[in-house]
Amino acid sequence: MLVQTEQETACEAGVQPMVVECHGLTKVFRRPFASLDKAVCALRDVSLSVRRGQIVGLIGPNGAGKSTLLNLIAGLILPTQGRVTICGRPARSVAARRYLGFMPEHPVFPGLYTARAVLRYHAALLGLSAQSIARQVDASIQRLHMQEFADRPASDFSQGMKQRLALAIAMMSDPPLLLLDEPSNGLDPIGIVELRDLLQQLRDAGASVVISSHRLGELEKLTSDYIFMHRGRIVQFGDELTASQAGQLRVGVVSDGEAVARAALPSSRVLSVCDTELMIAIGEPDEVPDVVRDLVAAGAKITSVLLRRENIEEVFLRLCDEGDSR
Amino acid sequence: MRAYELIRETYFRRSYIWIAHLSWLAVYGVFWWSFVPAKTETMGKFILIGSGLFLALTLSAGILGDDIASGRICVLVTKPFWTGKLYLFRWIGLSLQAAVHLLLTGVLLGVLDLLTPKNSIEGLGVWLLATWLLFNAVAALSTSLSVVLGRAFNSLLLLVVFVAGYLLMNALMVLLRGEAGAGWLTAFVRYAWPPFELLRKFAGGEYGPHALTVGRFSLSHSVACVVHSLVLTCVYGAVGILLLCRRQFSRVRE
Numbered sequence: 001m002l003v004q005t006e007q008e009t010a011c012e013a014g015v016q017p018m019v020v021e022c023h024g025l026t027k028v029f030r031r032p033f034a035s036l037d038k039a040v041c042a043l044r045d046v047s048l049s050v051r052r053g054q055i056v057g058l059i060g061p062n063g064a065g066k067s068t069l070l071n072l073i074a075g076l077i078l079p080t081q082g083r084v085t086i087c088g089r090p091a092r093s094v095a096a097r098r099y100l101g102f103m104p105e106h107p108v109f110p111g112l113y114t115a116r117a118v119l120r121y122h123a124a125l126l127g128l129s130a131q132s133i134a135r136q137v138d139a140s141i142q143r144l145h146m147q148e149f150a151d152r153p154a155s156d157f158s159q160g161m162k163q164r165l166a167l168a169i170a171m172m173s174d175p176p177l178l179l180l181d182e183p184s185n186g187l188d189p190i191g192i193v194e195l196r197d198l199l200q201q202l203r204d205a206g207a208s209v210v211i212s213s214h215r216l217g218e219l220e221k222l223t224s225d226y227i228f229m230h231r232g233r234i235v236q237f238g239d240e241l242t243a244s245q246a247g248q249l250r251v252g253v254v255s256d257g258e259a260v261a262r263a264a265l266p267s268s269r270v271l272s273v274c275d276t277e278l279m280i281a282i283g284e285p286d287e288v289p290d291v292v293r294d295l296v297a298a299g300a301k302i303t304s305v306l307l308r309r310e311n312i313e314e315v316f317l318r319l320c321d322e323g324d325s326r
Numbered sequence: 327m328r329a330y331e332l333i334r335e336t337y338f339r340r341s342y343i344w345i346a347h348l349s350w351l352a353v354y355g356v357f358w359w360s361f362v363p364a365k366t367e368t369m370g371k372f373i374l375i376g377s378g379l380f381l382a383l384t385l386s387a388g389i390l391g392d393d394i395a396s397g398r399i400c401v402l403v404t405k406p407f408w409t410g411k412l413y414l415f416r417w418i419g420l421s422l423q424a425a426v427h428l429l430l431t432g433v434l435l436g437v438l439d440l441l442t443p444k445n446s447i448e449g450l451g452v453w454l455l456a457t458w459l460l461f462n463a464v465a466a467l468s469t470s471l472s473v474v475l476g477r478a479f480n481s482l483l484l485l486v487v488f489v490a491g492y493l494l495m496n497a498l499m500v501l502l503r504g505e506a507g508a509g510w511l512t513a514f515v516r517y518a519w520p521p522f523e524l525l526r527k528f529a530g531g532e533y534g535p536h537a538l539t540v541g542r543f544s545l546s547h548s549v550a551c552v553v554h555s556l557v558l559t560c561v562y563g564a565v566g567i568l569l570l571c572r573r574q575f576s577r578v579r580e
Binding site: 078112125129166 | 340403406
């Protein structure tokens with residue numbers, strides 16, 4: 001008889017606040033009989049937690065440790081140091097897997113199986129009854145809009161079809177935690193919009209999602225919570241990342257832009273200036289009224305004001321540069 | 327349902343499985359028809375080597391290696407069941423395949439014997455049983471090896487290793503005859519290697535010094551041979567299950 005911990009019961013009831021907890025995770029890859037200097041430290045002392053109903057994006061350059069972190073949470077690999085739990089259970093345990101849906105980066109299916117047969121196969125592996133399997137399979141096909149290719153062999157699938165099927169498998173029986181590795185690979189723009197809507201539905205239902213993706217523009221549409229990783233460490237995450245997005249204030253003036261800028265602003269804040277336009281560095285949106293007031297006081301005749309913040313891609317590139325220069 | 331689906335997937339994973347089965351049945355039929363073995367023993371040995379060794383390796387050698395190399399196993403081992411069941415049900419699927427194959431072989435040879443009553447198939451059942459036992463043991467060993475190798479389609483490699491290992495053991499036993507090490511080597515070949523010789527003697531009716539026990543009755547020798555084969559199969563399987571449960575499923579990053 002499996003004894004449930006309090007956390008596990010809370011997770012099932014939707015009360016458990018933290019679905020994933022990682023403490024001091026370190027992962028070193030070393031081939032058998034290889035020397036220590038050939039070992040690769042993919043993850044260094046990573047600690048994080050994902051709460052219920054949170055969608056988190058893992059971003060970072062190649063080799064940052066995103067897939068390693070995802071694989072550790074999924075229990076596919078063991079940490080060299082540290083521990084990771086899912087709803088209070090060790091990640092590699094059978095009990096933890098009850099709360100987990102995993103979608104790998106390159107999904108592969110038995111070639112002779114149709115999508116329907118693949119879904120039935122994975123539903124059976126979840127331990128569902130025959131009636132539940134039939135219900136789950138139909139629901140998954142409807143949810144992921146796979147009606148057109150549900151009865152075609154998986155060997156004929158395009159990349160987008162494989163992604164949909166893999167996502168359907170991961171989402172089967174609505175696990176509290178979804179781990180998605182590059183879920184938007186091969187999806188067309190409509191598919192990405194549908195994926196976003198689906199993830200938002202899951203979040204509203206209380207599921208947690210951790211997504212690893214290189215496609216920052218698409219990730220930006222899926223979530224606003226990020227964990228930025230670089231060389232095996234977490235550099236920034238959550239609110240720190242979004243707060244660090246720098247802003248640029250573009251102010252249009254009738255004339256004498258240079259003179260006004262010289263009179264009203266320190267030179268370090270002026271990014272660029274010409275006769276009819278000023279580009280000013282802004283730390284916080286709250287600074288905008290003060291800047292505009294100072295410009296008006298200096299005699300500027302303002303025609304337009306536009307605040308632009310770095311998008312996630314620009315933050316990513318900036319953080320990569322900062323990380324490389326350290 | 328889980329067991330059923332895993333066993334079913336073993337049957338339908340590749341279309342070459344059906345080609346392999348049908349090809350071997352055709353080979354047995356041709357052998358019977360063309361070479362007209364005078365004694366059942368000749369046909370029995372042919373089936374023992376063909377199905378017990380070659381077919382077993384063909385079907386089982388890459389079975390888990392294929393899953394590991396393709397990455398399919400990454401989703402399977404995140405499902406909420408003991409990872410060892412993956413190995414177990416795959417092996418049961420192979421064993422059932424072999425049982426069906428050997429039943430069909432028996433039916434085929436029975437029909438051929440009716441059509442051409444120039445050979446006796448008396449005792450063929452024991453040979454088919456011995457073949458099934460050998461198949462199970464070889465399939466368990468090669469499935470366990472495929473967990474370590476983690477590569478698909480390594481049948482040829484395993485076949486070379488098996489044959490080379492067998493020849494090497496025999497050569498060493500001849501060279502070391504009379505030496506202290508010969509006893510250990512003989513014991514290893516007799517008890518730890520897939521029991522080809524033992525099952526050949528079991529099916530062929532010999533119960534001489536190679537038998538596991540020293541009982542006076544042929545039934546005890548027969549039971550001992552069967553038990554030995556099953557124990558070896560369980561040991562190979564246990565090793566494979568242990569390796570699979572402890573294995574990590576990720577590539578090394580360079």
